[in-house]
Amino acid sequence: MTAARLTLDPRFPIGAVxxxxxxxxxxxxxxxxxxxxxxxGHPEADEQGFRRDVLDLVRELGVSMIRYPGGNFVSGFRWEDSVGPRAQRPRRLDLAWHSTETNEIGLHEFADWLDKAGSELMLAVNLGTRGTLEAIDLLEYSNVPGGSTLSQQRIDNGREAPFGVQVWCLGNEMDGPWQLGHRSADDYGKIASQTAKGMRQLDPSIELVVCGSSGAQMPTFGEWERIVLEHTYDDVDMISCHAYYQEHDGDIDSFLASATDMDRFIDAVIATADHVGAVRGSDKRIGISFDEWNVWYMDRVASVKPAAIDDWPVAPRLLEDVYSALDAVVFGSLMISLLKHADRVASASLAQLVNVIAPIMTEPGGPSWRQTTFFPFAITSRLAQGDAVRLQVESPVIETEKFGAVPAVDAVATHDPETGATAIFLVHRGRAEAIELRIDVAGLGDVEVAEAHLLHDDDPYARNTLEDPDRVQPGALETRVVDGILYVTLPPIAWAAVSLARA
Structure with missing residues (x-):
């Protein structure tokens, strides 16, 4: 068995969680x-048609804010279609996913669902096929209490109080050639700046997210961020990052090290944003909204959308990846990366939530169940509080084809100085043997293990399915604290969380 040493000192926080x-x-x-x-019509449907079983799982997942309604979908979306009497809403052809959108669920209905789920609304505006005026109109409809035609329209449509949307995305993936209304960085930066200024004239309190690159692999990455921020630096609060990961051609080691790429991605965007700020002589710091991230197998059949000119189905089965234990371990490591950058990552959105590359799956008329990726998100969301704390890690390395030598162990902690509650999140990327972790927690004082969770399966490709929804579950993790050292043993390909409390 190999070993790794880690040190946790709460006096050196990264930033607030x-x-x-x-x-x-x-x-x-x-x-x-x-x-x-x-x-x-589902047995679990409430009076509005929302599935109660799904709502229960969303609440268990602990999702704080939900980005809506897209995604690629938003670049062809007319927000007016989604409000008013349902019988009068148009059916539209959605070019992004070659589907028919009935608009049966729109802004009001989704806001009602969010109230039940206990989540905040994050809205994206269409800067692909529409522009500044439509974005301002949507903001007025959503946030102005009354006294104008659009705010009165919202009231007449059944919502007396404003939606009070705080965070707004200025379009989606505008660097991508696949995006309706795709623009150059210069053209997008100009319309984003104009739109941001107009929206702030209406509601100065809102927070705005400008589109960064759709991924670090984009040929314009870096230059896109620089040019867009040169236009919008004073107008926005955050710039977006999007990243998806999958196993390629059996290269498990590189897949397990995916968080290394996420780390580098975030660091590069921060460096570019700070460069723009330095050139401007500004003391403002742009945050990151990592508003799309996940494991996504883009080359699977499940990701292929319809293509025929006469085939525009309603709610086709698209992007329904079935995740393995291996996927969940990588997923958990991506959450570690986000926490390690808590000083600059101001928000993040797991893409997506139900059925579509999602931690929650449903069957029409049937059950709902948790995918393997559900567990690291739910556990981390529940346990992470206070400040993120970087651990000093001395670990063996593993060799990867894509990223070179990377530490076999990655970790981050959170610590609440008021309650003393501490959580440590760990990943073991090694595939050959177990590893013993010796974590120096003496800086926390006298502590004891409150709970410990292990996500691992002897078959890394084990999955939770409709036929076997509980195949992969978090298990107990053996731990002990002796003389200020927390001892944890992790099997190969494993993610874990340990919660500590004052003794």
Missing amino acids: RRRLFGGFVEHLGRHVYDGIYEP
Whole structure:
């Protein structure tokens, strides 16, 4: 058995753990909305047609803020279609996912669902096929208490109080050639700046997210961020990052080290943003909204959308990845990366939430269940509080094809100085043998283990399915604290969380 040494000192925090780090993403895509969160006639449907079993799982997941309604969907979306009497709402052809959007669920209904789920609304505006005026109109409809035509329209549509949306995304993935209304960085930066200024004239309190690159692999990455921020630095609060990971051609070691890429991605965007700020002589710091991240197997059949000119289905089965124990370990390591950058990552949105590359799955007329990725998110969301704390890690390394030598163990901690509650999140990327971790927690004083969770399966490709929904579950993790040292043994390909409390 190999060994690693870690040191946790709460006197050196990274930054506060913001609840918005544990956000989600709901797009009108596939069976996410229809047959996912909304299925009238289902035995679990409430009076509005929302599935109670799904709501229970969303609350258990602990999702704080949910980005809506897209995604690629938003670049062809007319927000006016989604309000008013349902019988009068148009059916539209969604070019992003080659589907028919019925608009049965719109802004009001989704806000009602969020109230039940206990989550905050994050809205994206269409800067692909629409522009500044439509964004301002949506803001007025959503946030102005009354006294104008649009705010009165909201009231007449059944919502007396404003939605009070605080965080707004200025378009989606505008660097991507696949995006309706795709623009150059210069053109997008100009319209984003104009839109941000207009929206702030209406509501100065809102927080705005400008589009960064759709991924670090984009040919314009870095330059896109620089040019866009040169236009918008004074107008926005955050710039977005998007990243998806999957195992390629059996290269498990590189897949397990995916968080290394996320770390480098975040660091590069921070460096670029700070460069723009330095050139401007500004003391302002741009935050990061990592508002799309997940494991996503883009080359699987489940990700292929319809293509025929006469085939525009309602809620087709799209992007319904079935996740393995291996996927969940990588997923948990990505959450570690986000916490390690808590000083600059102001919000994050897991993409997505139900059925579509999601931690929650449903069957029409049937059950709902937790995918393997559900567990690291739910446990981290519940235990992480206070400040994120970087651990000093001395670990063996593993060799990877994509990233070179990376530590076999990665970790981060959170610590609440008021309550003394501490949580340590760990990942073991090694595949050959177990590893013993000796974690120096003497800086916390006298502590004891409150709870400990291990996500591991002897078959790394074990999955939770409709036929076997409980195949992969978190298990107990053996731990002990002796003379200020926390001892933890992790099997190969494992994610773990340990909660400590004052003794």
